[in-house]
Amino acid sequence: MVSEKKKQQSPILKILSLITYKKTNRPRTFVLPEQNEGQEGREKSHNYQASESRGNEETQTGGKKRTKMLRKPLSPSQVKSGRTDVNEVKKDIDSNLEVIKQQFNVPQNKDLVLREFIIAQDKRGFIAYLDGMVDKTIINEHILRPLFDLSASDLAGDNNSNTLALENIVETNDVKKLKNFKKVFAEILKGNTVLYVDGLDYFLACESIGFEMRSIETPKTEGVVKGSQEGFSENLRTNISLIRRIIRNKDLISEFFEIGEKSSTTCAVVYLQDLINPSILKEVRRRISSIKTDFLVSSGMLEQFIEDSPYSIIPTTLSTERPDRTASHLVEGKAAILMDGAPFAIVVPVTLNEIMHSPEDAALKWQYATSLRFIRFFAFAFAALLPGLYLALTTFHREMIPTDLLIAIAEAKENVPFPTLVEVILMELGFELIREAGIRIPGIIGNTLGIIGALILGEAAVSANIVSPVLIVIVAATGLSNFAIPNYSLAFGVRLLRFYFIIAGCFLGFYGLALALVVFVLMLVNLKSFGIPYLSIVAPRNKKSKDAVVRWPIWMQEERPDYLNTLDSRRQPEISRQWTQEDAPEPSGAGRNKDQGPAQQAPAGRNQNTGKEKESSD
């Protein structure tokens, strides 16, 4: 029909149609409704607005002309308020079922499973859980089966007897009676199953958490040669149990907090009650419980919410993925904050010294650990200062460079058209680029590409006379030093600090670097971590620590850090190696029984007797 009509059109009309205006039928576009529109929208369903009507901002209400004002979008709490607001569990199954359906948006939400049933011939009931979050074997075997096995006589009597019977019928290890809907929802969201039987005024929450999780693996960023190879996983309970396995102490407390209006993330504050300073604990609780946000998914986010100085480039909390390191800090009298879904613990309070420690230090002999710490501190200084020093040296203080080396540098730089600052910035940015790309590229290719990229890029840059070879050495040494810093956040801070020192060295030479250092130290001395000065031990000077930079032998570390003011400051008695005060057992002599191990040979006299006896028996 259309083709016939087209055929019938005269050529003149066709030409005219090309130049005449035609009203187009554009599809409606989405416009985010304003607050008042949103409310109306829910009633009238007019979220989609014709594009023609855009710009028509004036509406008539009650005969008066009203200008539409721009308003804020609805807050989550306001959206919620549109729903039925119920707190208390009712005794009527239909009402309770309706509340759960409404709150979990059933049937749109396909994750919530509502299984209705009739038990003991006439009692209606239901269970609710989130699919994928539960262990279905527990539900089938330990919740539903016992319920279906019930006879009418088991539930005979009044409501109170029903109550008792229901708790005893379900065979899960943990059950809770919940009379408040908020708690019911929280339990469902955690992965537990709630059970309701008609006539009761409460729900029974049965533990049935059973989602897939990563097993315990080797720590990714805090690997050690000598020491534990276990790292935290994403499961909060597993992480706490990993700590409990190390500190088997009844005073190890874990307090739980829920953070995040949308995510309801569980956080745990773990501490040793007989050690931690109550003021620190109170402050930790205060900061965590006062967080108001909708979503919290990583410990890094939590760190940002609780740290003392958000503008500081240096971290004031210690993030670790090692249970043994966390435990060692807890035994010092600190608190650890763990989060469900995050394989890291945040340790507070900390000082710069402690952040520079490696988890391996405690496992090594004190001489090795001390020398490694010195290397780390040098690495810190190198990573931050080396490019700045090079820039200052080659720009302002050339007299310091030995003549031969100066000639070599000058020759190498002869063909490079850029000033040294541009060279340094280019190389540093290139290095950062390779590092970032290496992280993003998956698997082993990432590491390979990082190394090859660095080699090729460096070689090519030198060949193309973009940078001088000396600078490659400087940037490589800086990069290596940065990797020697044992804390990821601190290493990141140092990466940024490097640019600050580059600028300072470039404009004012050593003078600029010295000024920049003063500012940096000024910032450090004013930092605090949960009320503890960040440079404690140095500024302010506390009681001499035997585990700050120099790690003294472990048997000499008798006291906990002074700045923590722990409830028990003594770690071990003055003489911890008590065997040094005792007489060694006498040598066992010729009659020693070769089959016995050293532990069995302790009392010398008895050992000799045994030997003699054996000889005589032989």
Added chain:
Amino acid sequence: MREGHFGFLEALSLMVIVLINKIFFTSPMLLIEKLGTSAWLGTLISCLASLSFFGLLYLLMKRFNGQDLFQIFETVTGKLVGRGLIFLISLYFLYYTAINAQEFAAILKAYSLPYTPIYLIVLPLLVIAAAMAYVGLEGIARVAYVFVFPIFGGLILILVLAFPVYDWDYLRPLFGYGLDTTIVVGLLRSSAYSEIILLAIIINSIHGLKYFRRVGISALLICGLVFSLCCACILAAFQYPSSSEHLSGMFHLSRVIYYSRFFQRIEAIFLFTWVFASVITIAIGFYISLKAYCRAFLIKNHRSLLLSFLLLTSAVCFLPRNFPEILQIHVRIIREFSFLLIYLIPVLVLFVAVILKRGGTSDDKSL
């Protein structure tokens, strides 16, 4: 004045750095110019004279235990005169800060940054001093404690590494232009240690009289000995005619260090040492000037005046037209005549207090 607390070592570091800072600049030159080979002895006499003044200051502080110097001024001389004296102290420290900054910048320009405009050297220094003043006394003291090790480390390293160039015969005659001249100049130059008055101003931050005495005596003795040793080393290295022409004797000393082709001309490294010392000295001067001003005019928050004081100090800083003017007039005023203001005012206040029988217990009044 009380802003935070710090301990003995922090206070000692702060005072030692402030007192010793001048060794890096023109002070040894001026002293050697006046006393010749007995400069090392002259500075010891200045130190002893300062110790006696400090004794009088201690008596004053003891008489008004629990009060800082500014409170004592108000208590003894009344609010109007007291505040006038505080204002005078504020002006002096403003001048002290500006001239120190200018002296530092001039030396740095002469030796290390010849092509850098002087305002580019002075302004960052003053801005950082202002930042430190913003943080407050406790922060400055802690920074001083952190940097006292590199400062002293650098100083000792210079003195030790330059050992091969010393000829101790250059110290003869021991009494230079005569013992009488040495004593007179030594006494007059006791102003070189006048910064010790800072302790009386910050007394409430250092746990009162107990630390005041310990810190004061220790700082004066350490600085006197170090100053004397440095003068002796400069003389032993360059002989007195050359030493009296070197703007910075310590800088020259670091320049003559030579061990091999790869270990020579390392003077730039020691820039860190004098920059740290100068920044801390200028910061504390700036802070005290600002706090004294706030005290004189009853301004509670010193931070609101930081920018104004920064501008004011910069303006004073650029008053001298050239380096000789800084040396001949301004540095001389601070290092030779400031005792008239710094030492005499507290001594006069002490006498007034004794005459008017103000402050202290009955035992103290027997002074």
